[in-house]
Amino acid sequence: MQFPLPPPVFTGTPESILQESQHLIDQARSVQDSIATTITPDTAAFANTLLPIAHEQNERLYGRHMLEFYQNVSTDDKVREASRKAEKQFSELETELGMREDVSRLVKAVYDRNEDLDEECRRLLERQMLEYKRNGLHLGEEDRKRLQQISKELGDVKAQFEKNLSEEKGSVDFTKEELDGLPDDVFAGLESDGEGQYHLSFRPAHTSAVLGHVKIAGTRRKVYIGNVTKCNENVPLLEKAFILRDEAARLLGYSNHAEYRLEDKMEKSPQKINDFLEDVRLKLVPKGRVAIERLKQLKTEGLTARGEGNDGKFYLWDQSYYSRILVQRDYAVDHEKLAEYFPLDWVIERMLEIFAELMGMAFHQIPTGRGSENEELVWHGDVRMFAVYDDFEEGEVHKDFLGYLYMDVHPRAGKRPGLCDLSIHPGYINPSTSTRTHHPSTCLITNFPKSPTSKPTLLTHSDLWQLFHELGHGIHDLVSKTRFACFHGPETAQDFCEAPSQMLEKFCWTREVLQVLGRYWGSLSDEHRQAWQGEHPGEDIPSETIPADLIEGLLQSQTANRALFWLQSLHIAIFDMTIHQPKSHEQARNINTTKLWNALKSAILGIDAPEGDEGGHGQAIFGHLFSGYDAGFYSCLSSQVYACDMFASKFSADPLKREEGMRWRREVLEKGGSRDEMEGMRVFLGREVGSEAFGAWLGV
Ligand SMILES: [Zn+2]
Structure with missing residues (x-):
């Protein structure tokens, strides 16, 4: 088998993983030592200071992603453990490098020199400067010590919070x-x-x-x-964390943790985010109240029909149940029936075809099954591997290699749960020669059960749009071309990185894409037809494609429960911004998170909750507050503004239009975080981003 470039091999052992991470860590230290001893503030320039740091960082990130990837997929628990250990060592190294006064003085000298740099280099320099500031290098000895102590305590609190959640039984x-x-x-x-x-x-x-x-x-x-109420022991941990975060932010000179966190986002003003959330709240709450009345009526009808008593309330545990019934009754959408049109393998193949068509790419599957010559190229027999090529450029056919895509589809012991896309290697162009020397590898992880019979695994419509979302992150990885790996693909500002994937989700709510993706499972092959007949003796098999009225019902149903769905996110976003913006440290110490969480929930959702202790501690089971979304959860809403605008203005009329797909790829995805994200969208849209499409999408 011919490979465009040698593919990664997944033969890491606990020893080799730790050896390799140690090698990369030593190399990072030695590069910085060498800069510190050979360069002076007078001689420091981008080329002799930042560039060697960036070269080293490129190599380190390229190796590091792979070493950290093992913990998500390896079948060997010792390998997973070594991978987690390596991750911890790398993150400690980052803190160490971010505290180096000797190198920071040289970087500052480069900054003051004000060389004429292109955008990507300038962003790298600014990012480096910001990192030193955020690590407190400008502070006195005492304060810096306290910061380090806080950082360690926060690490311990996070580990305990996550352990409690994952081990909850x-x-x-x-x-x-x-x-x-x-x-x-x-x-x-x-x-x-x-x-x-x-x-x-x-x-x-x-x-x-x-x-x-x-x-x-x-x-x-x-x-x-x-x-x-399953993880109540997490409440004091969460409260300890935001008190520590508040102390650290004030030590560093910020008014609060939110101001600190927003500094490296696209939108840097917490007040603007507060205003945005308040605006959404004012518009969405009345919509939510109308939706609840409709569900309440449905509940009353159901209880009356069954002769059961009715206390006239609509509770939090009624919401999902009656929302599902509403969609089934008013829009004739039975999601279990619809799933029969989405057999897993068929959907994956069509999905890749859609991305290929839209963005000028070609996916070539590499046989890696048991006994094949490429068996060692994957970490498990279920994994699918694709070589991805560029097959479109300015109207000509090019077959440039882009990178490797993997799909690890089925669950197994020790594998990361849920759906996500993870980078195995970031790509980068050699910063000195401008040639692409390192290609990305990325992996889509899902946990759809493997079918034990000839009936295929079926996906729900919600699985479908989540697949588009996650593969969207993978495509971002594959098409990105940056000189610095730290800007590669989805490594953009946090309040932008979900926008491309959120936009792709919307493709699954269009007739064109649903028609391509849908195929009745019983009509996939003769074997499937027989299996179907076995399950339904004497019946006629349904149509091969999704019936038009089912698609119409689905499209109409999409707004039915949207207000309540997004009010739930809004509740979390407002809670998150509130606890991370206390007026004083004293106030931070006195916030009762349970009271705040439950009061905001009632006010925003308007759904009846259980009284007293039974209201529970929803904040204690919400892991995002520790996984990097602290004072950042709002971005799931704010990036929808960009996603809605890009989709409505360029794709809604013709989702599969390659011309727009290619422009989107070039202007929005390809540059990753190497250029101002807002600028990329401005070029793509041909104007400033607006919020009208977001309002229309929310139905407000
Ligand atoms: Zn995402």
């Missing part, structure tokens, strides 16, 4: 009758004590299935309350 038992309505496949997976009691965990797969499907309100209530 709570469950609640129900009889089969109490679980009436639970989808068969979920019920079949429940453990039973053999005496009629079934154990239900608080994992998202279980809680969302119960809240969305179980008919008995008492069961939904128990699961809801159990879930929001």
Whole structure:
């Protein structure tokens, strides 16, 4: 087999991973030592100071991503452990480098020299300067010591918070009758004590299935309350964290943690974000109230029909259940039926075709199955591997190699749960010669169960748009061309990086794309047809493509529950900004997060909550507050402004138009974080970004 470039091999052992990380760490130190001893503030220039640092960082990031990748996919727990250890060492190294006074003096001298630099180099220099400032290099000895102490304490608090969440083992038992309505496949997976009691965990797969499907309100209530009270020990940890963050921000000279966090975002003013959230709140809350009235009516009708009592309330554990029924009743969309048109492998192939067509790319699958000559090129027999090429440039056909794409589709023990896309290697162009020497490799991770029979794994429509979203991050990785790996692909400002993927989600709400993606599973092949007939003896097989009325119902239903969905995000965003903007440190010490979380939730959602302690501590199970989204959760809403505008103005009329797809690729994706993100969108749109499309999309 001919490869465009030698592909990565996944043969890391615990020893080799730690050796390699140590080698990269030593190299980083020695490059900085050498700069510190050979350059003086008088001789410091971009070429002899920043460039060697950037070369070293490129190599380090290229190696580091791969070493850290193992913890997500390796089948060997010792390898995963070594990978996590390497990650910790790399992040400690970053803190160490960010505190080097000797090198920072030289970087400052380069900055003061004010050389004529292009945008990417200037951004690199500014970023480096900002890092020193944010590490407190301008502070006195005492303050710096305290900062280091805070940083260590925060690391410990984060580790404990995440451990409590991931090791939480709570469950609640129900009889089969109490679980009436639970989808068969979920019920079949429940453990039973053999005496009629079934154990239900608080994992998202279980809680969302119960809240969305179980008919008995008492069961939904128990699961809801159990879930929001499952990790109460995290409340003091969260409160400790934001008090520490507040102290650190004030030491560094910021008014609060939000101001500190927004400094490296596109929008740097917390007040502007507060205003944005308040504006959304004012417009969306009335919409939410109307939606609740509609759901409440549905609930009343249901209870009356079953002859059950009604206290006239609409509770938090009623929302998912009646939202699903509403879509089924008013729009005739049965999501389980719709899923029969989305067999996993078919969808993946069509999805790649859509991206290929839209952005001028070609995906060539490399056979890596058991026994094939390429078996060692993947970390597990289920993994699919593609060589990705550029096949379009200015109307001519080019076959330039872009990088490798992997898909690790099915769940297995020790694998990272959920859906995401992870970088294996960032790419970069040699900063000195401008040739692309290192190509990216990226991996789409999903956990769709493998079908044990000839009936394929079926995806829901929500799986579908999430797949588009995550593969969107992967495409961003593959098409990006930057000189510095720290700007590669989705390594943009945090309040921008979701926008491209959020835009691609919207493709799954168009007739054109749904028609391409949908194929009834029973009509995929003769074998599938037989399997279908076996399940449905004597029946006629449904049409091969999605019936037009089902697509229309789906499209109309998309706004049905949108207000309530986004009010939930708005609640978290406002909570996050509130706890990270106390007026004084004293105030930070006195915030009762449970009270604040629950009060904001009632005010924003307007849904009845349980009284007192049963209201629970929803903030204690919300991991984003520790995974880098502190004073940043709002970005899931603010980046929708960009996503909506780009989609509405360039793709909604013709989602598969290559001309726009190519321009989007060149102007928005390719430059990663190497140029001002707003500028990229401005060039793509031919005007400033506006918020009208966002308003229309929210229905306000
Ligand atoms: Zn994302």
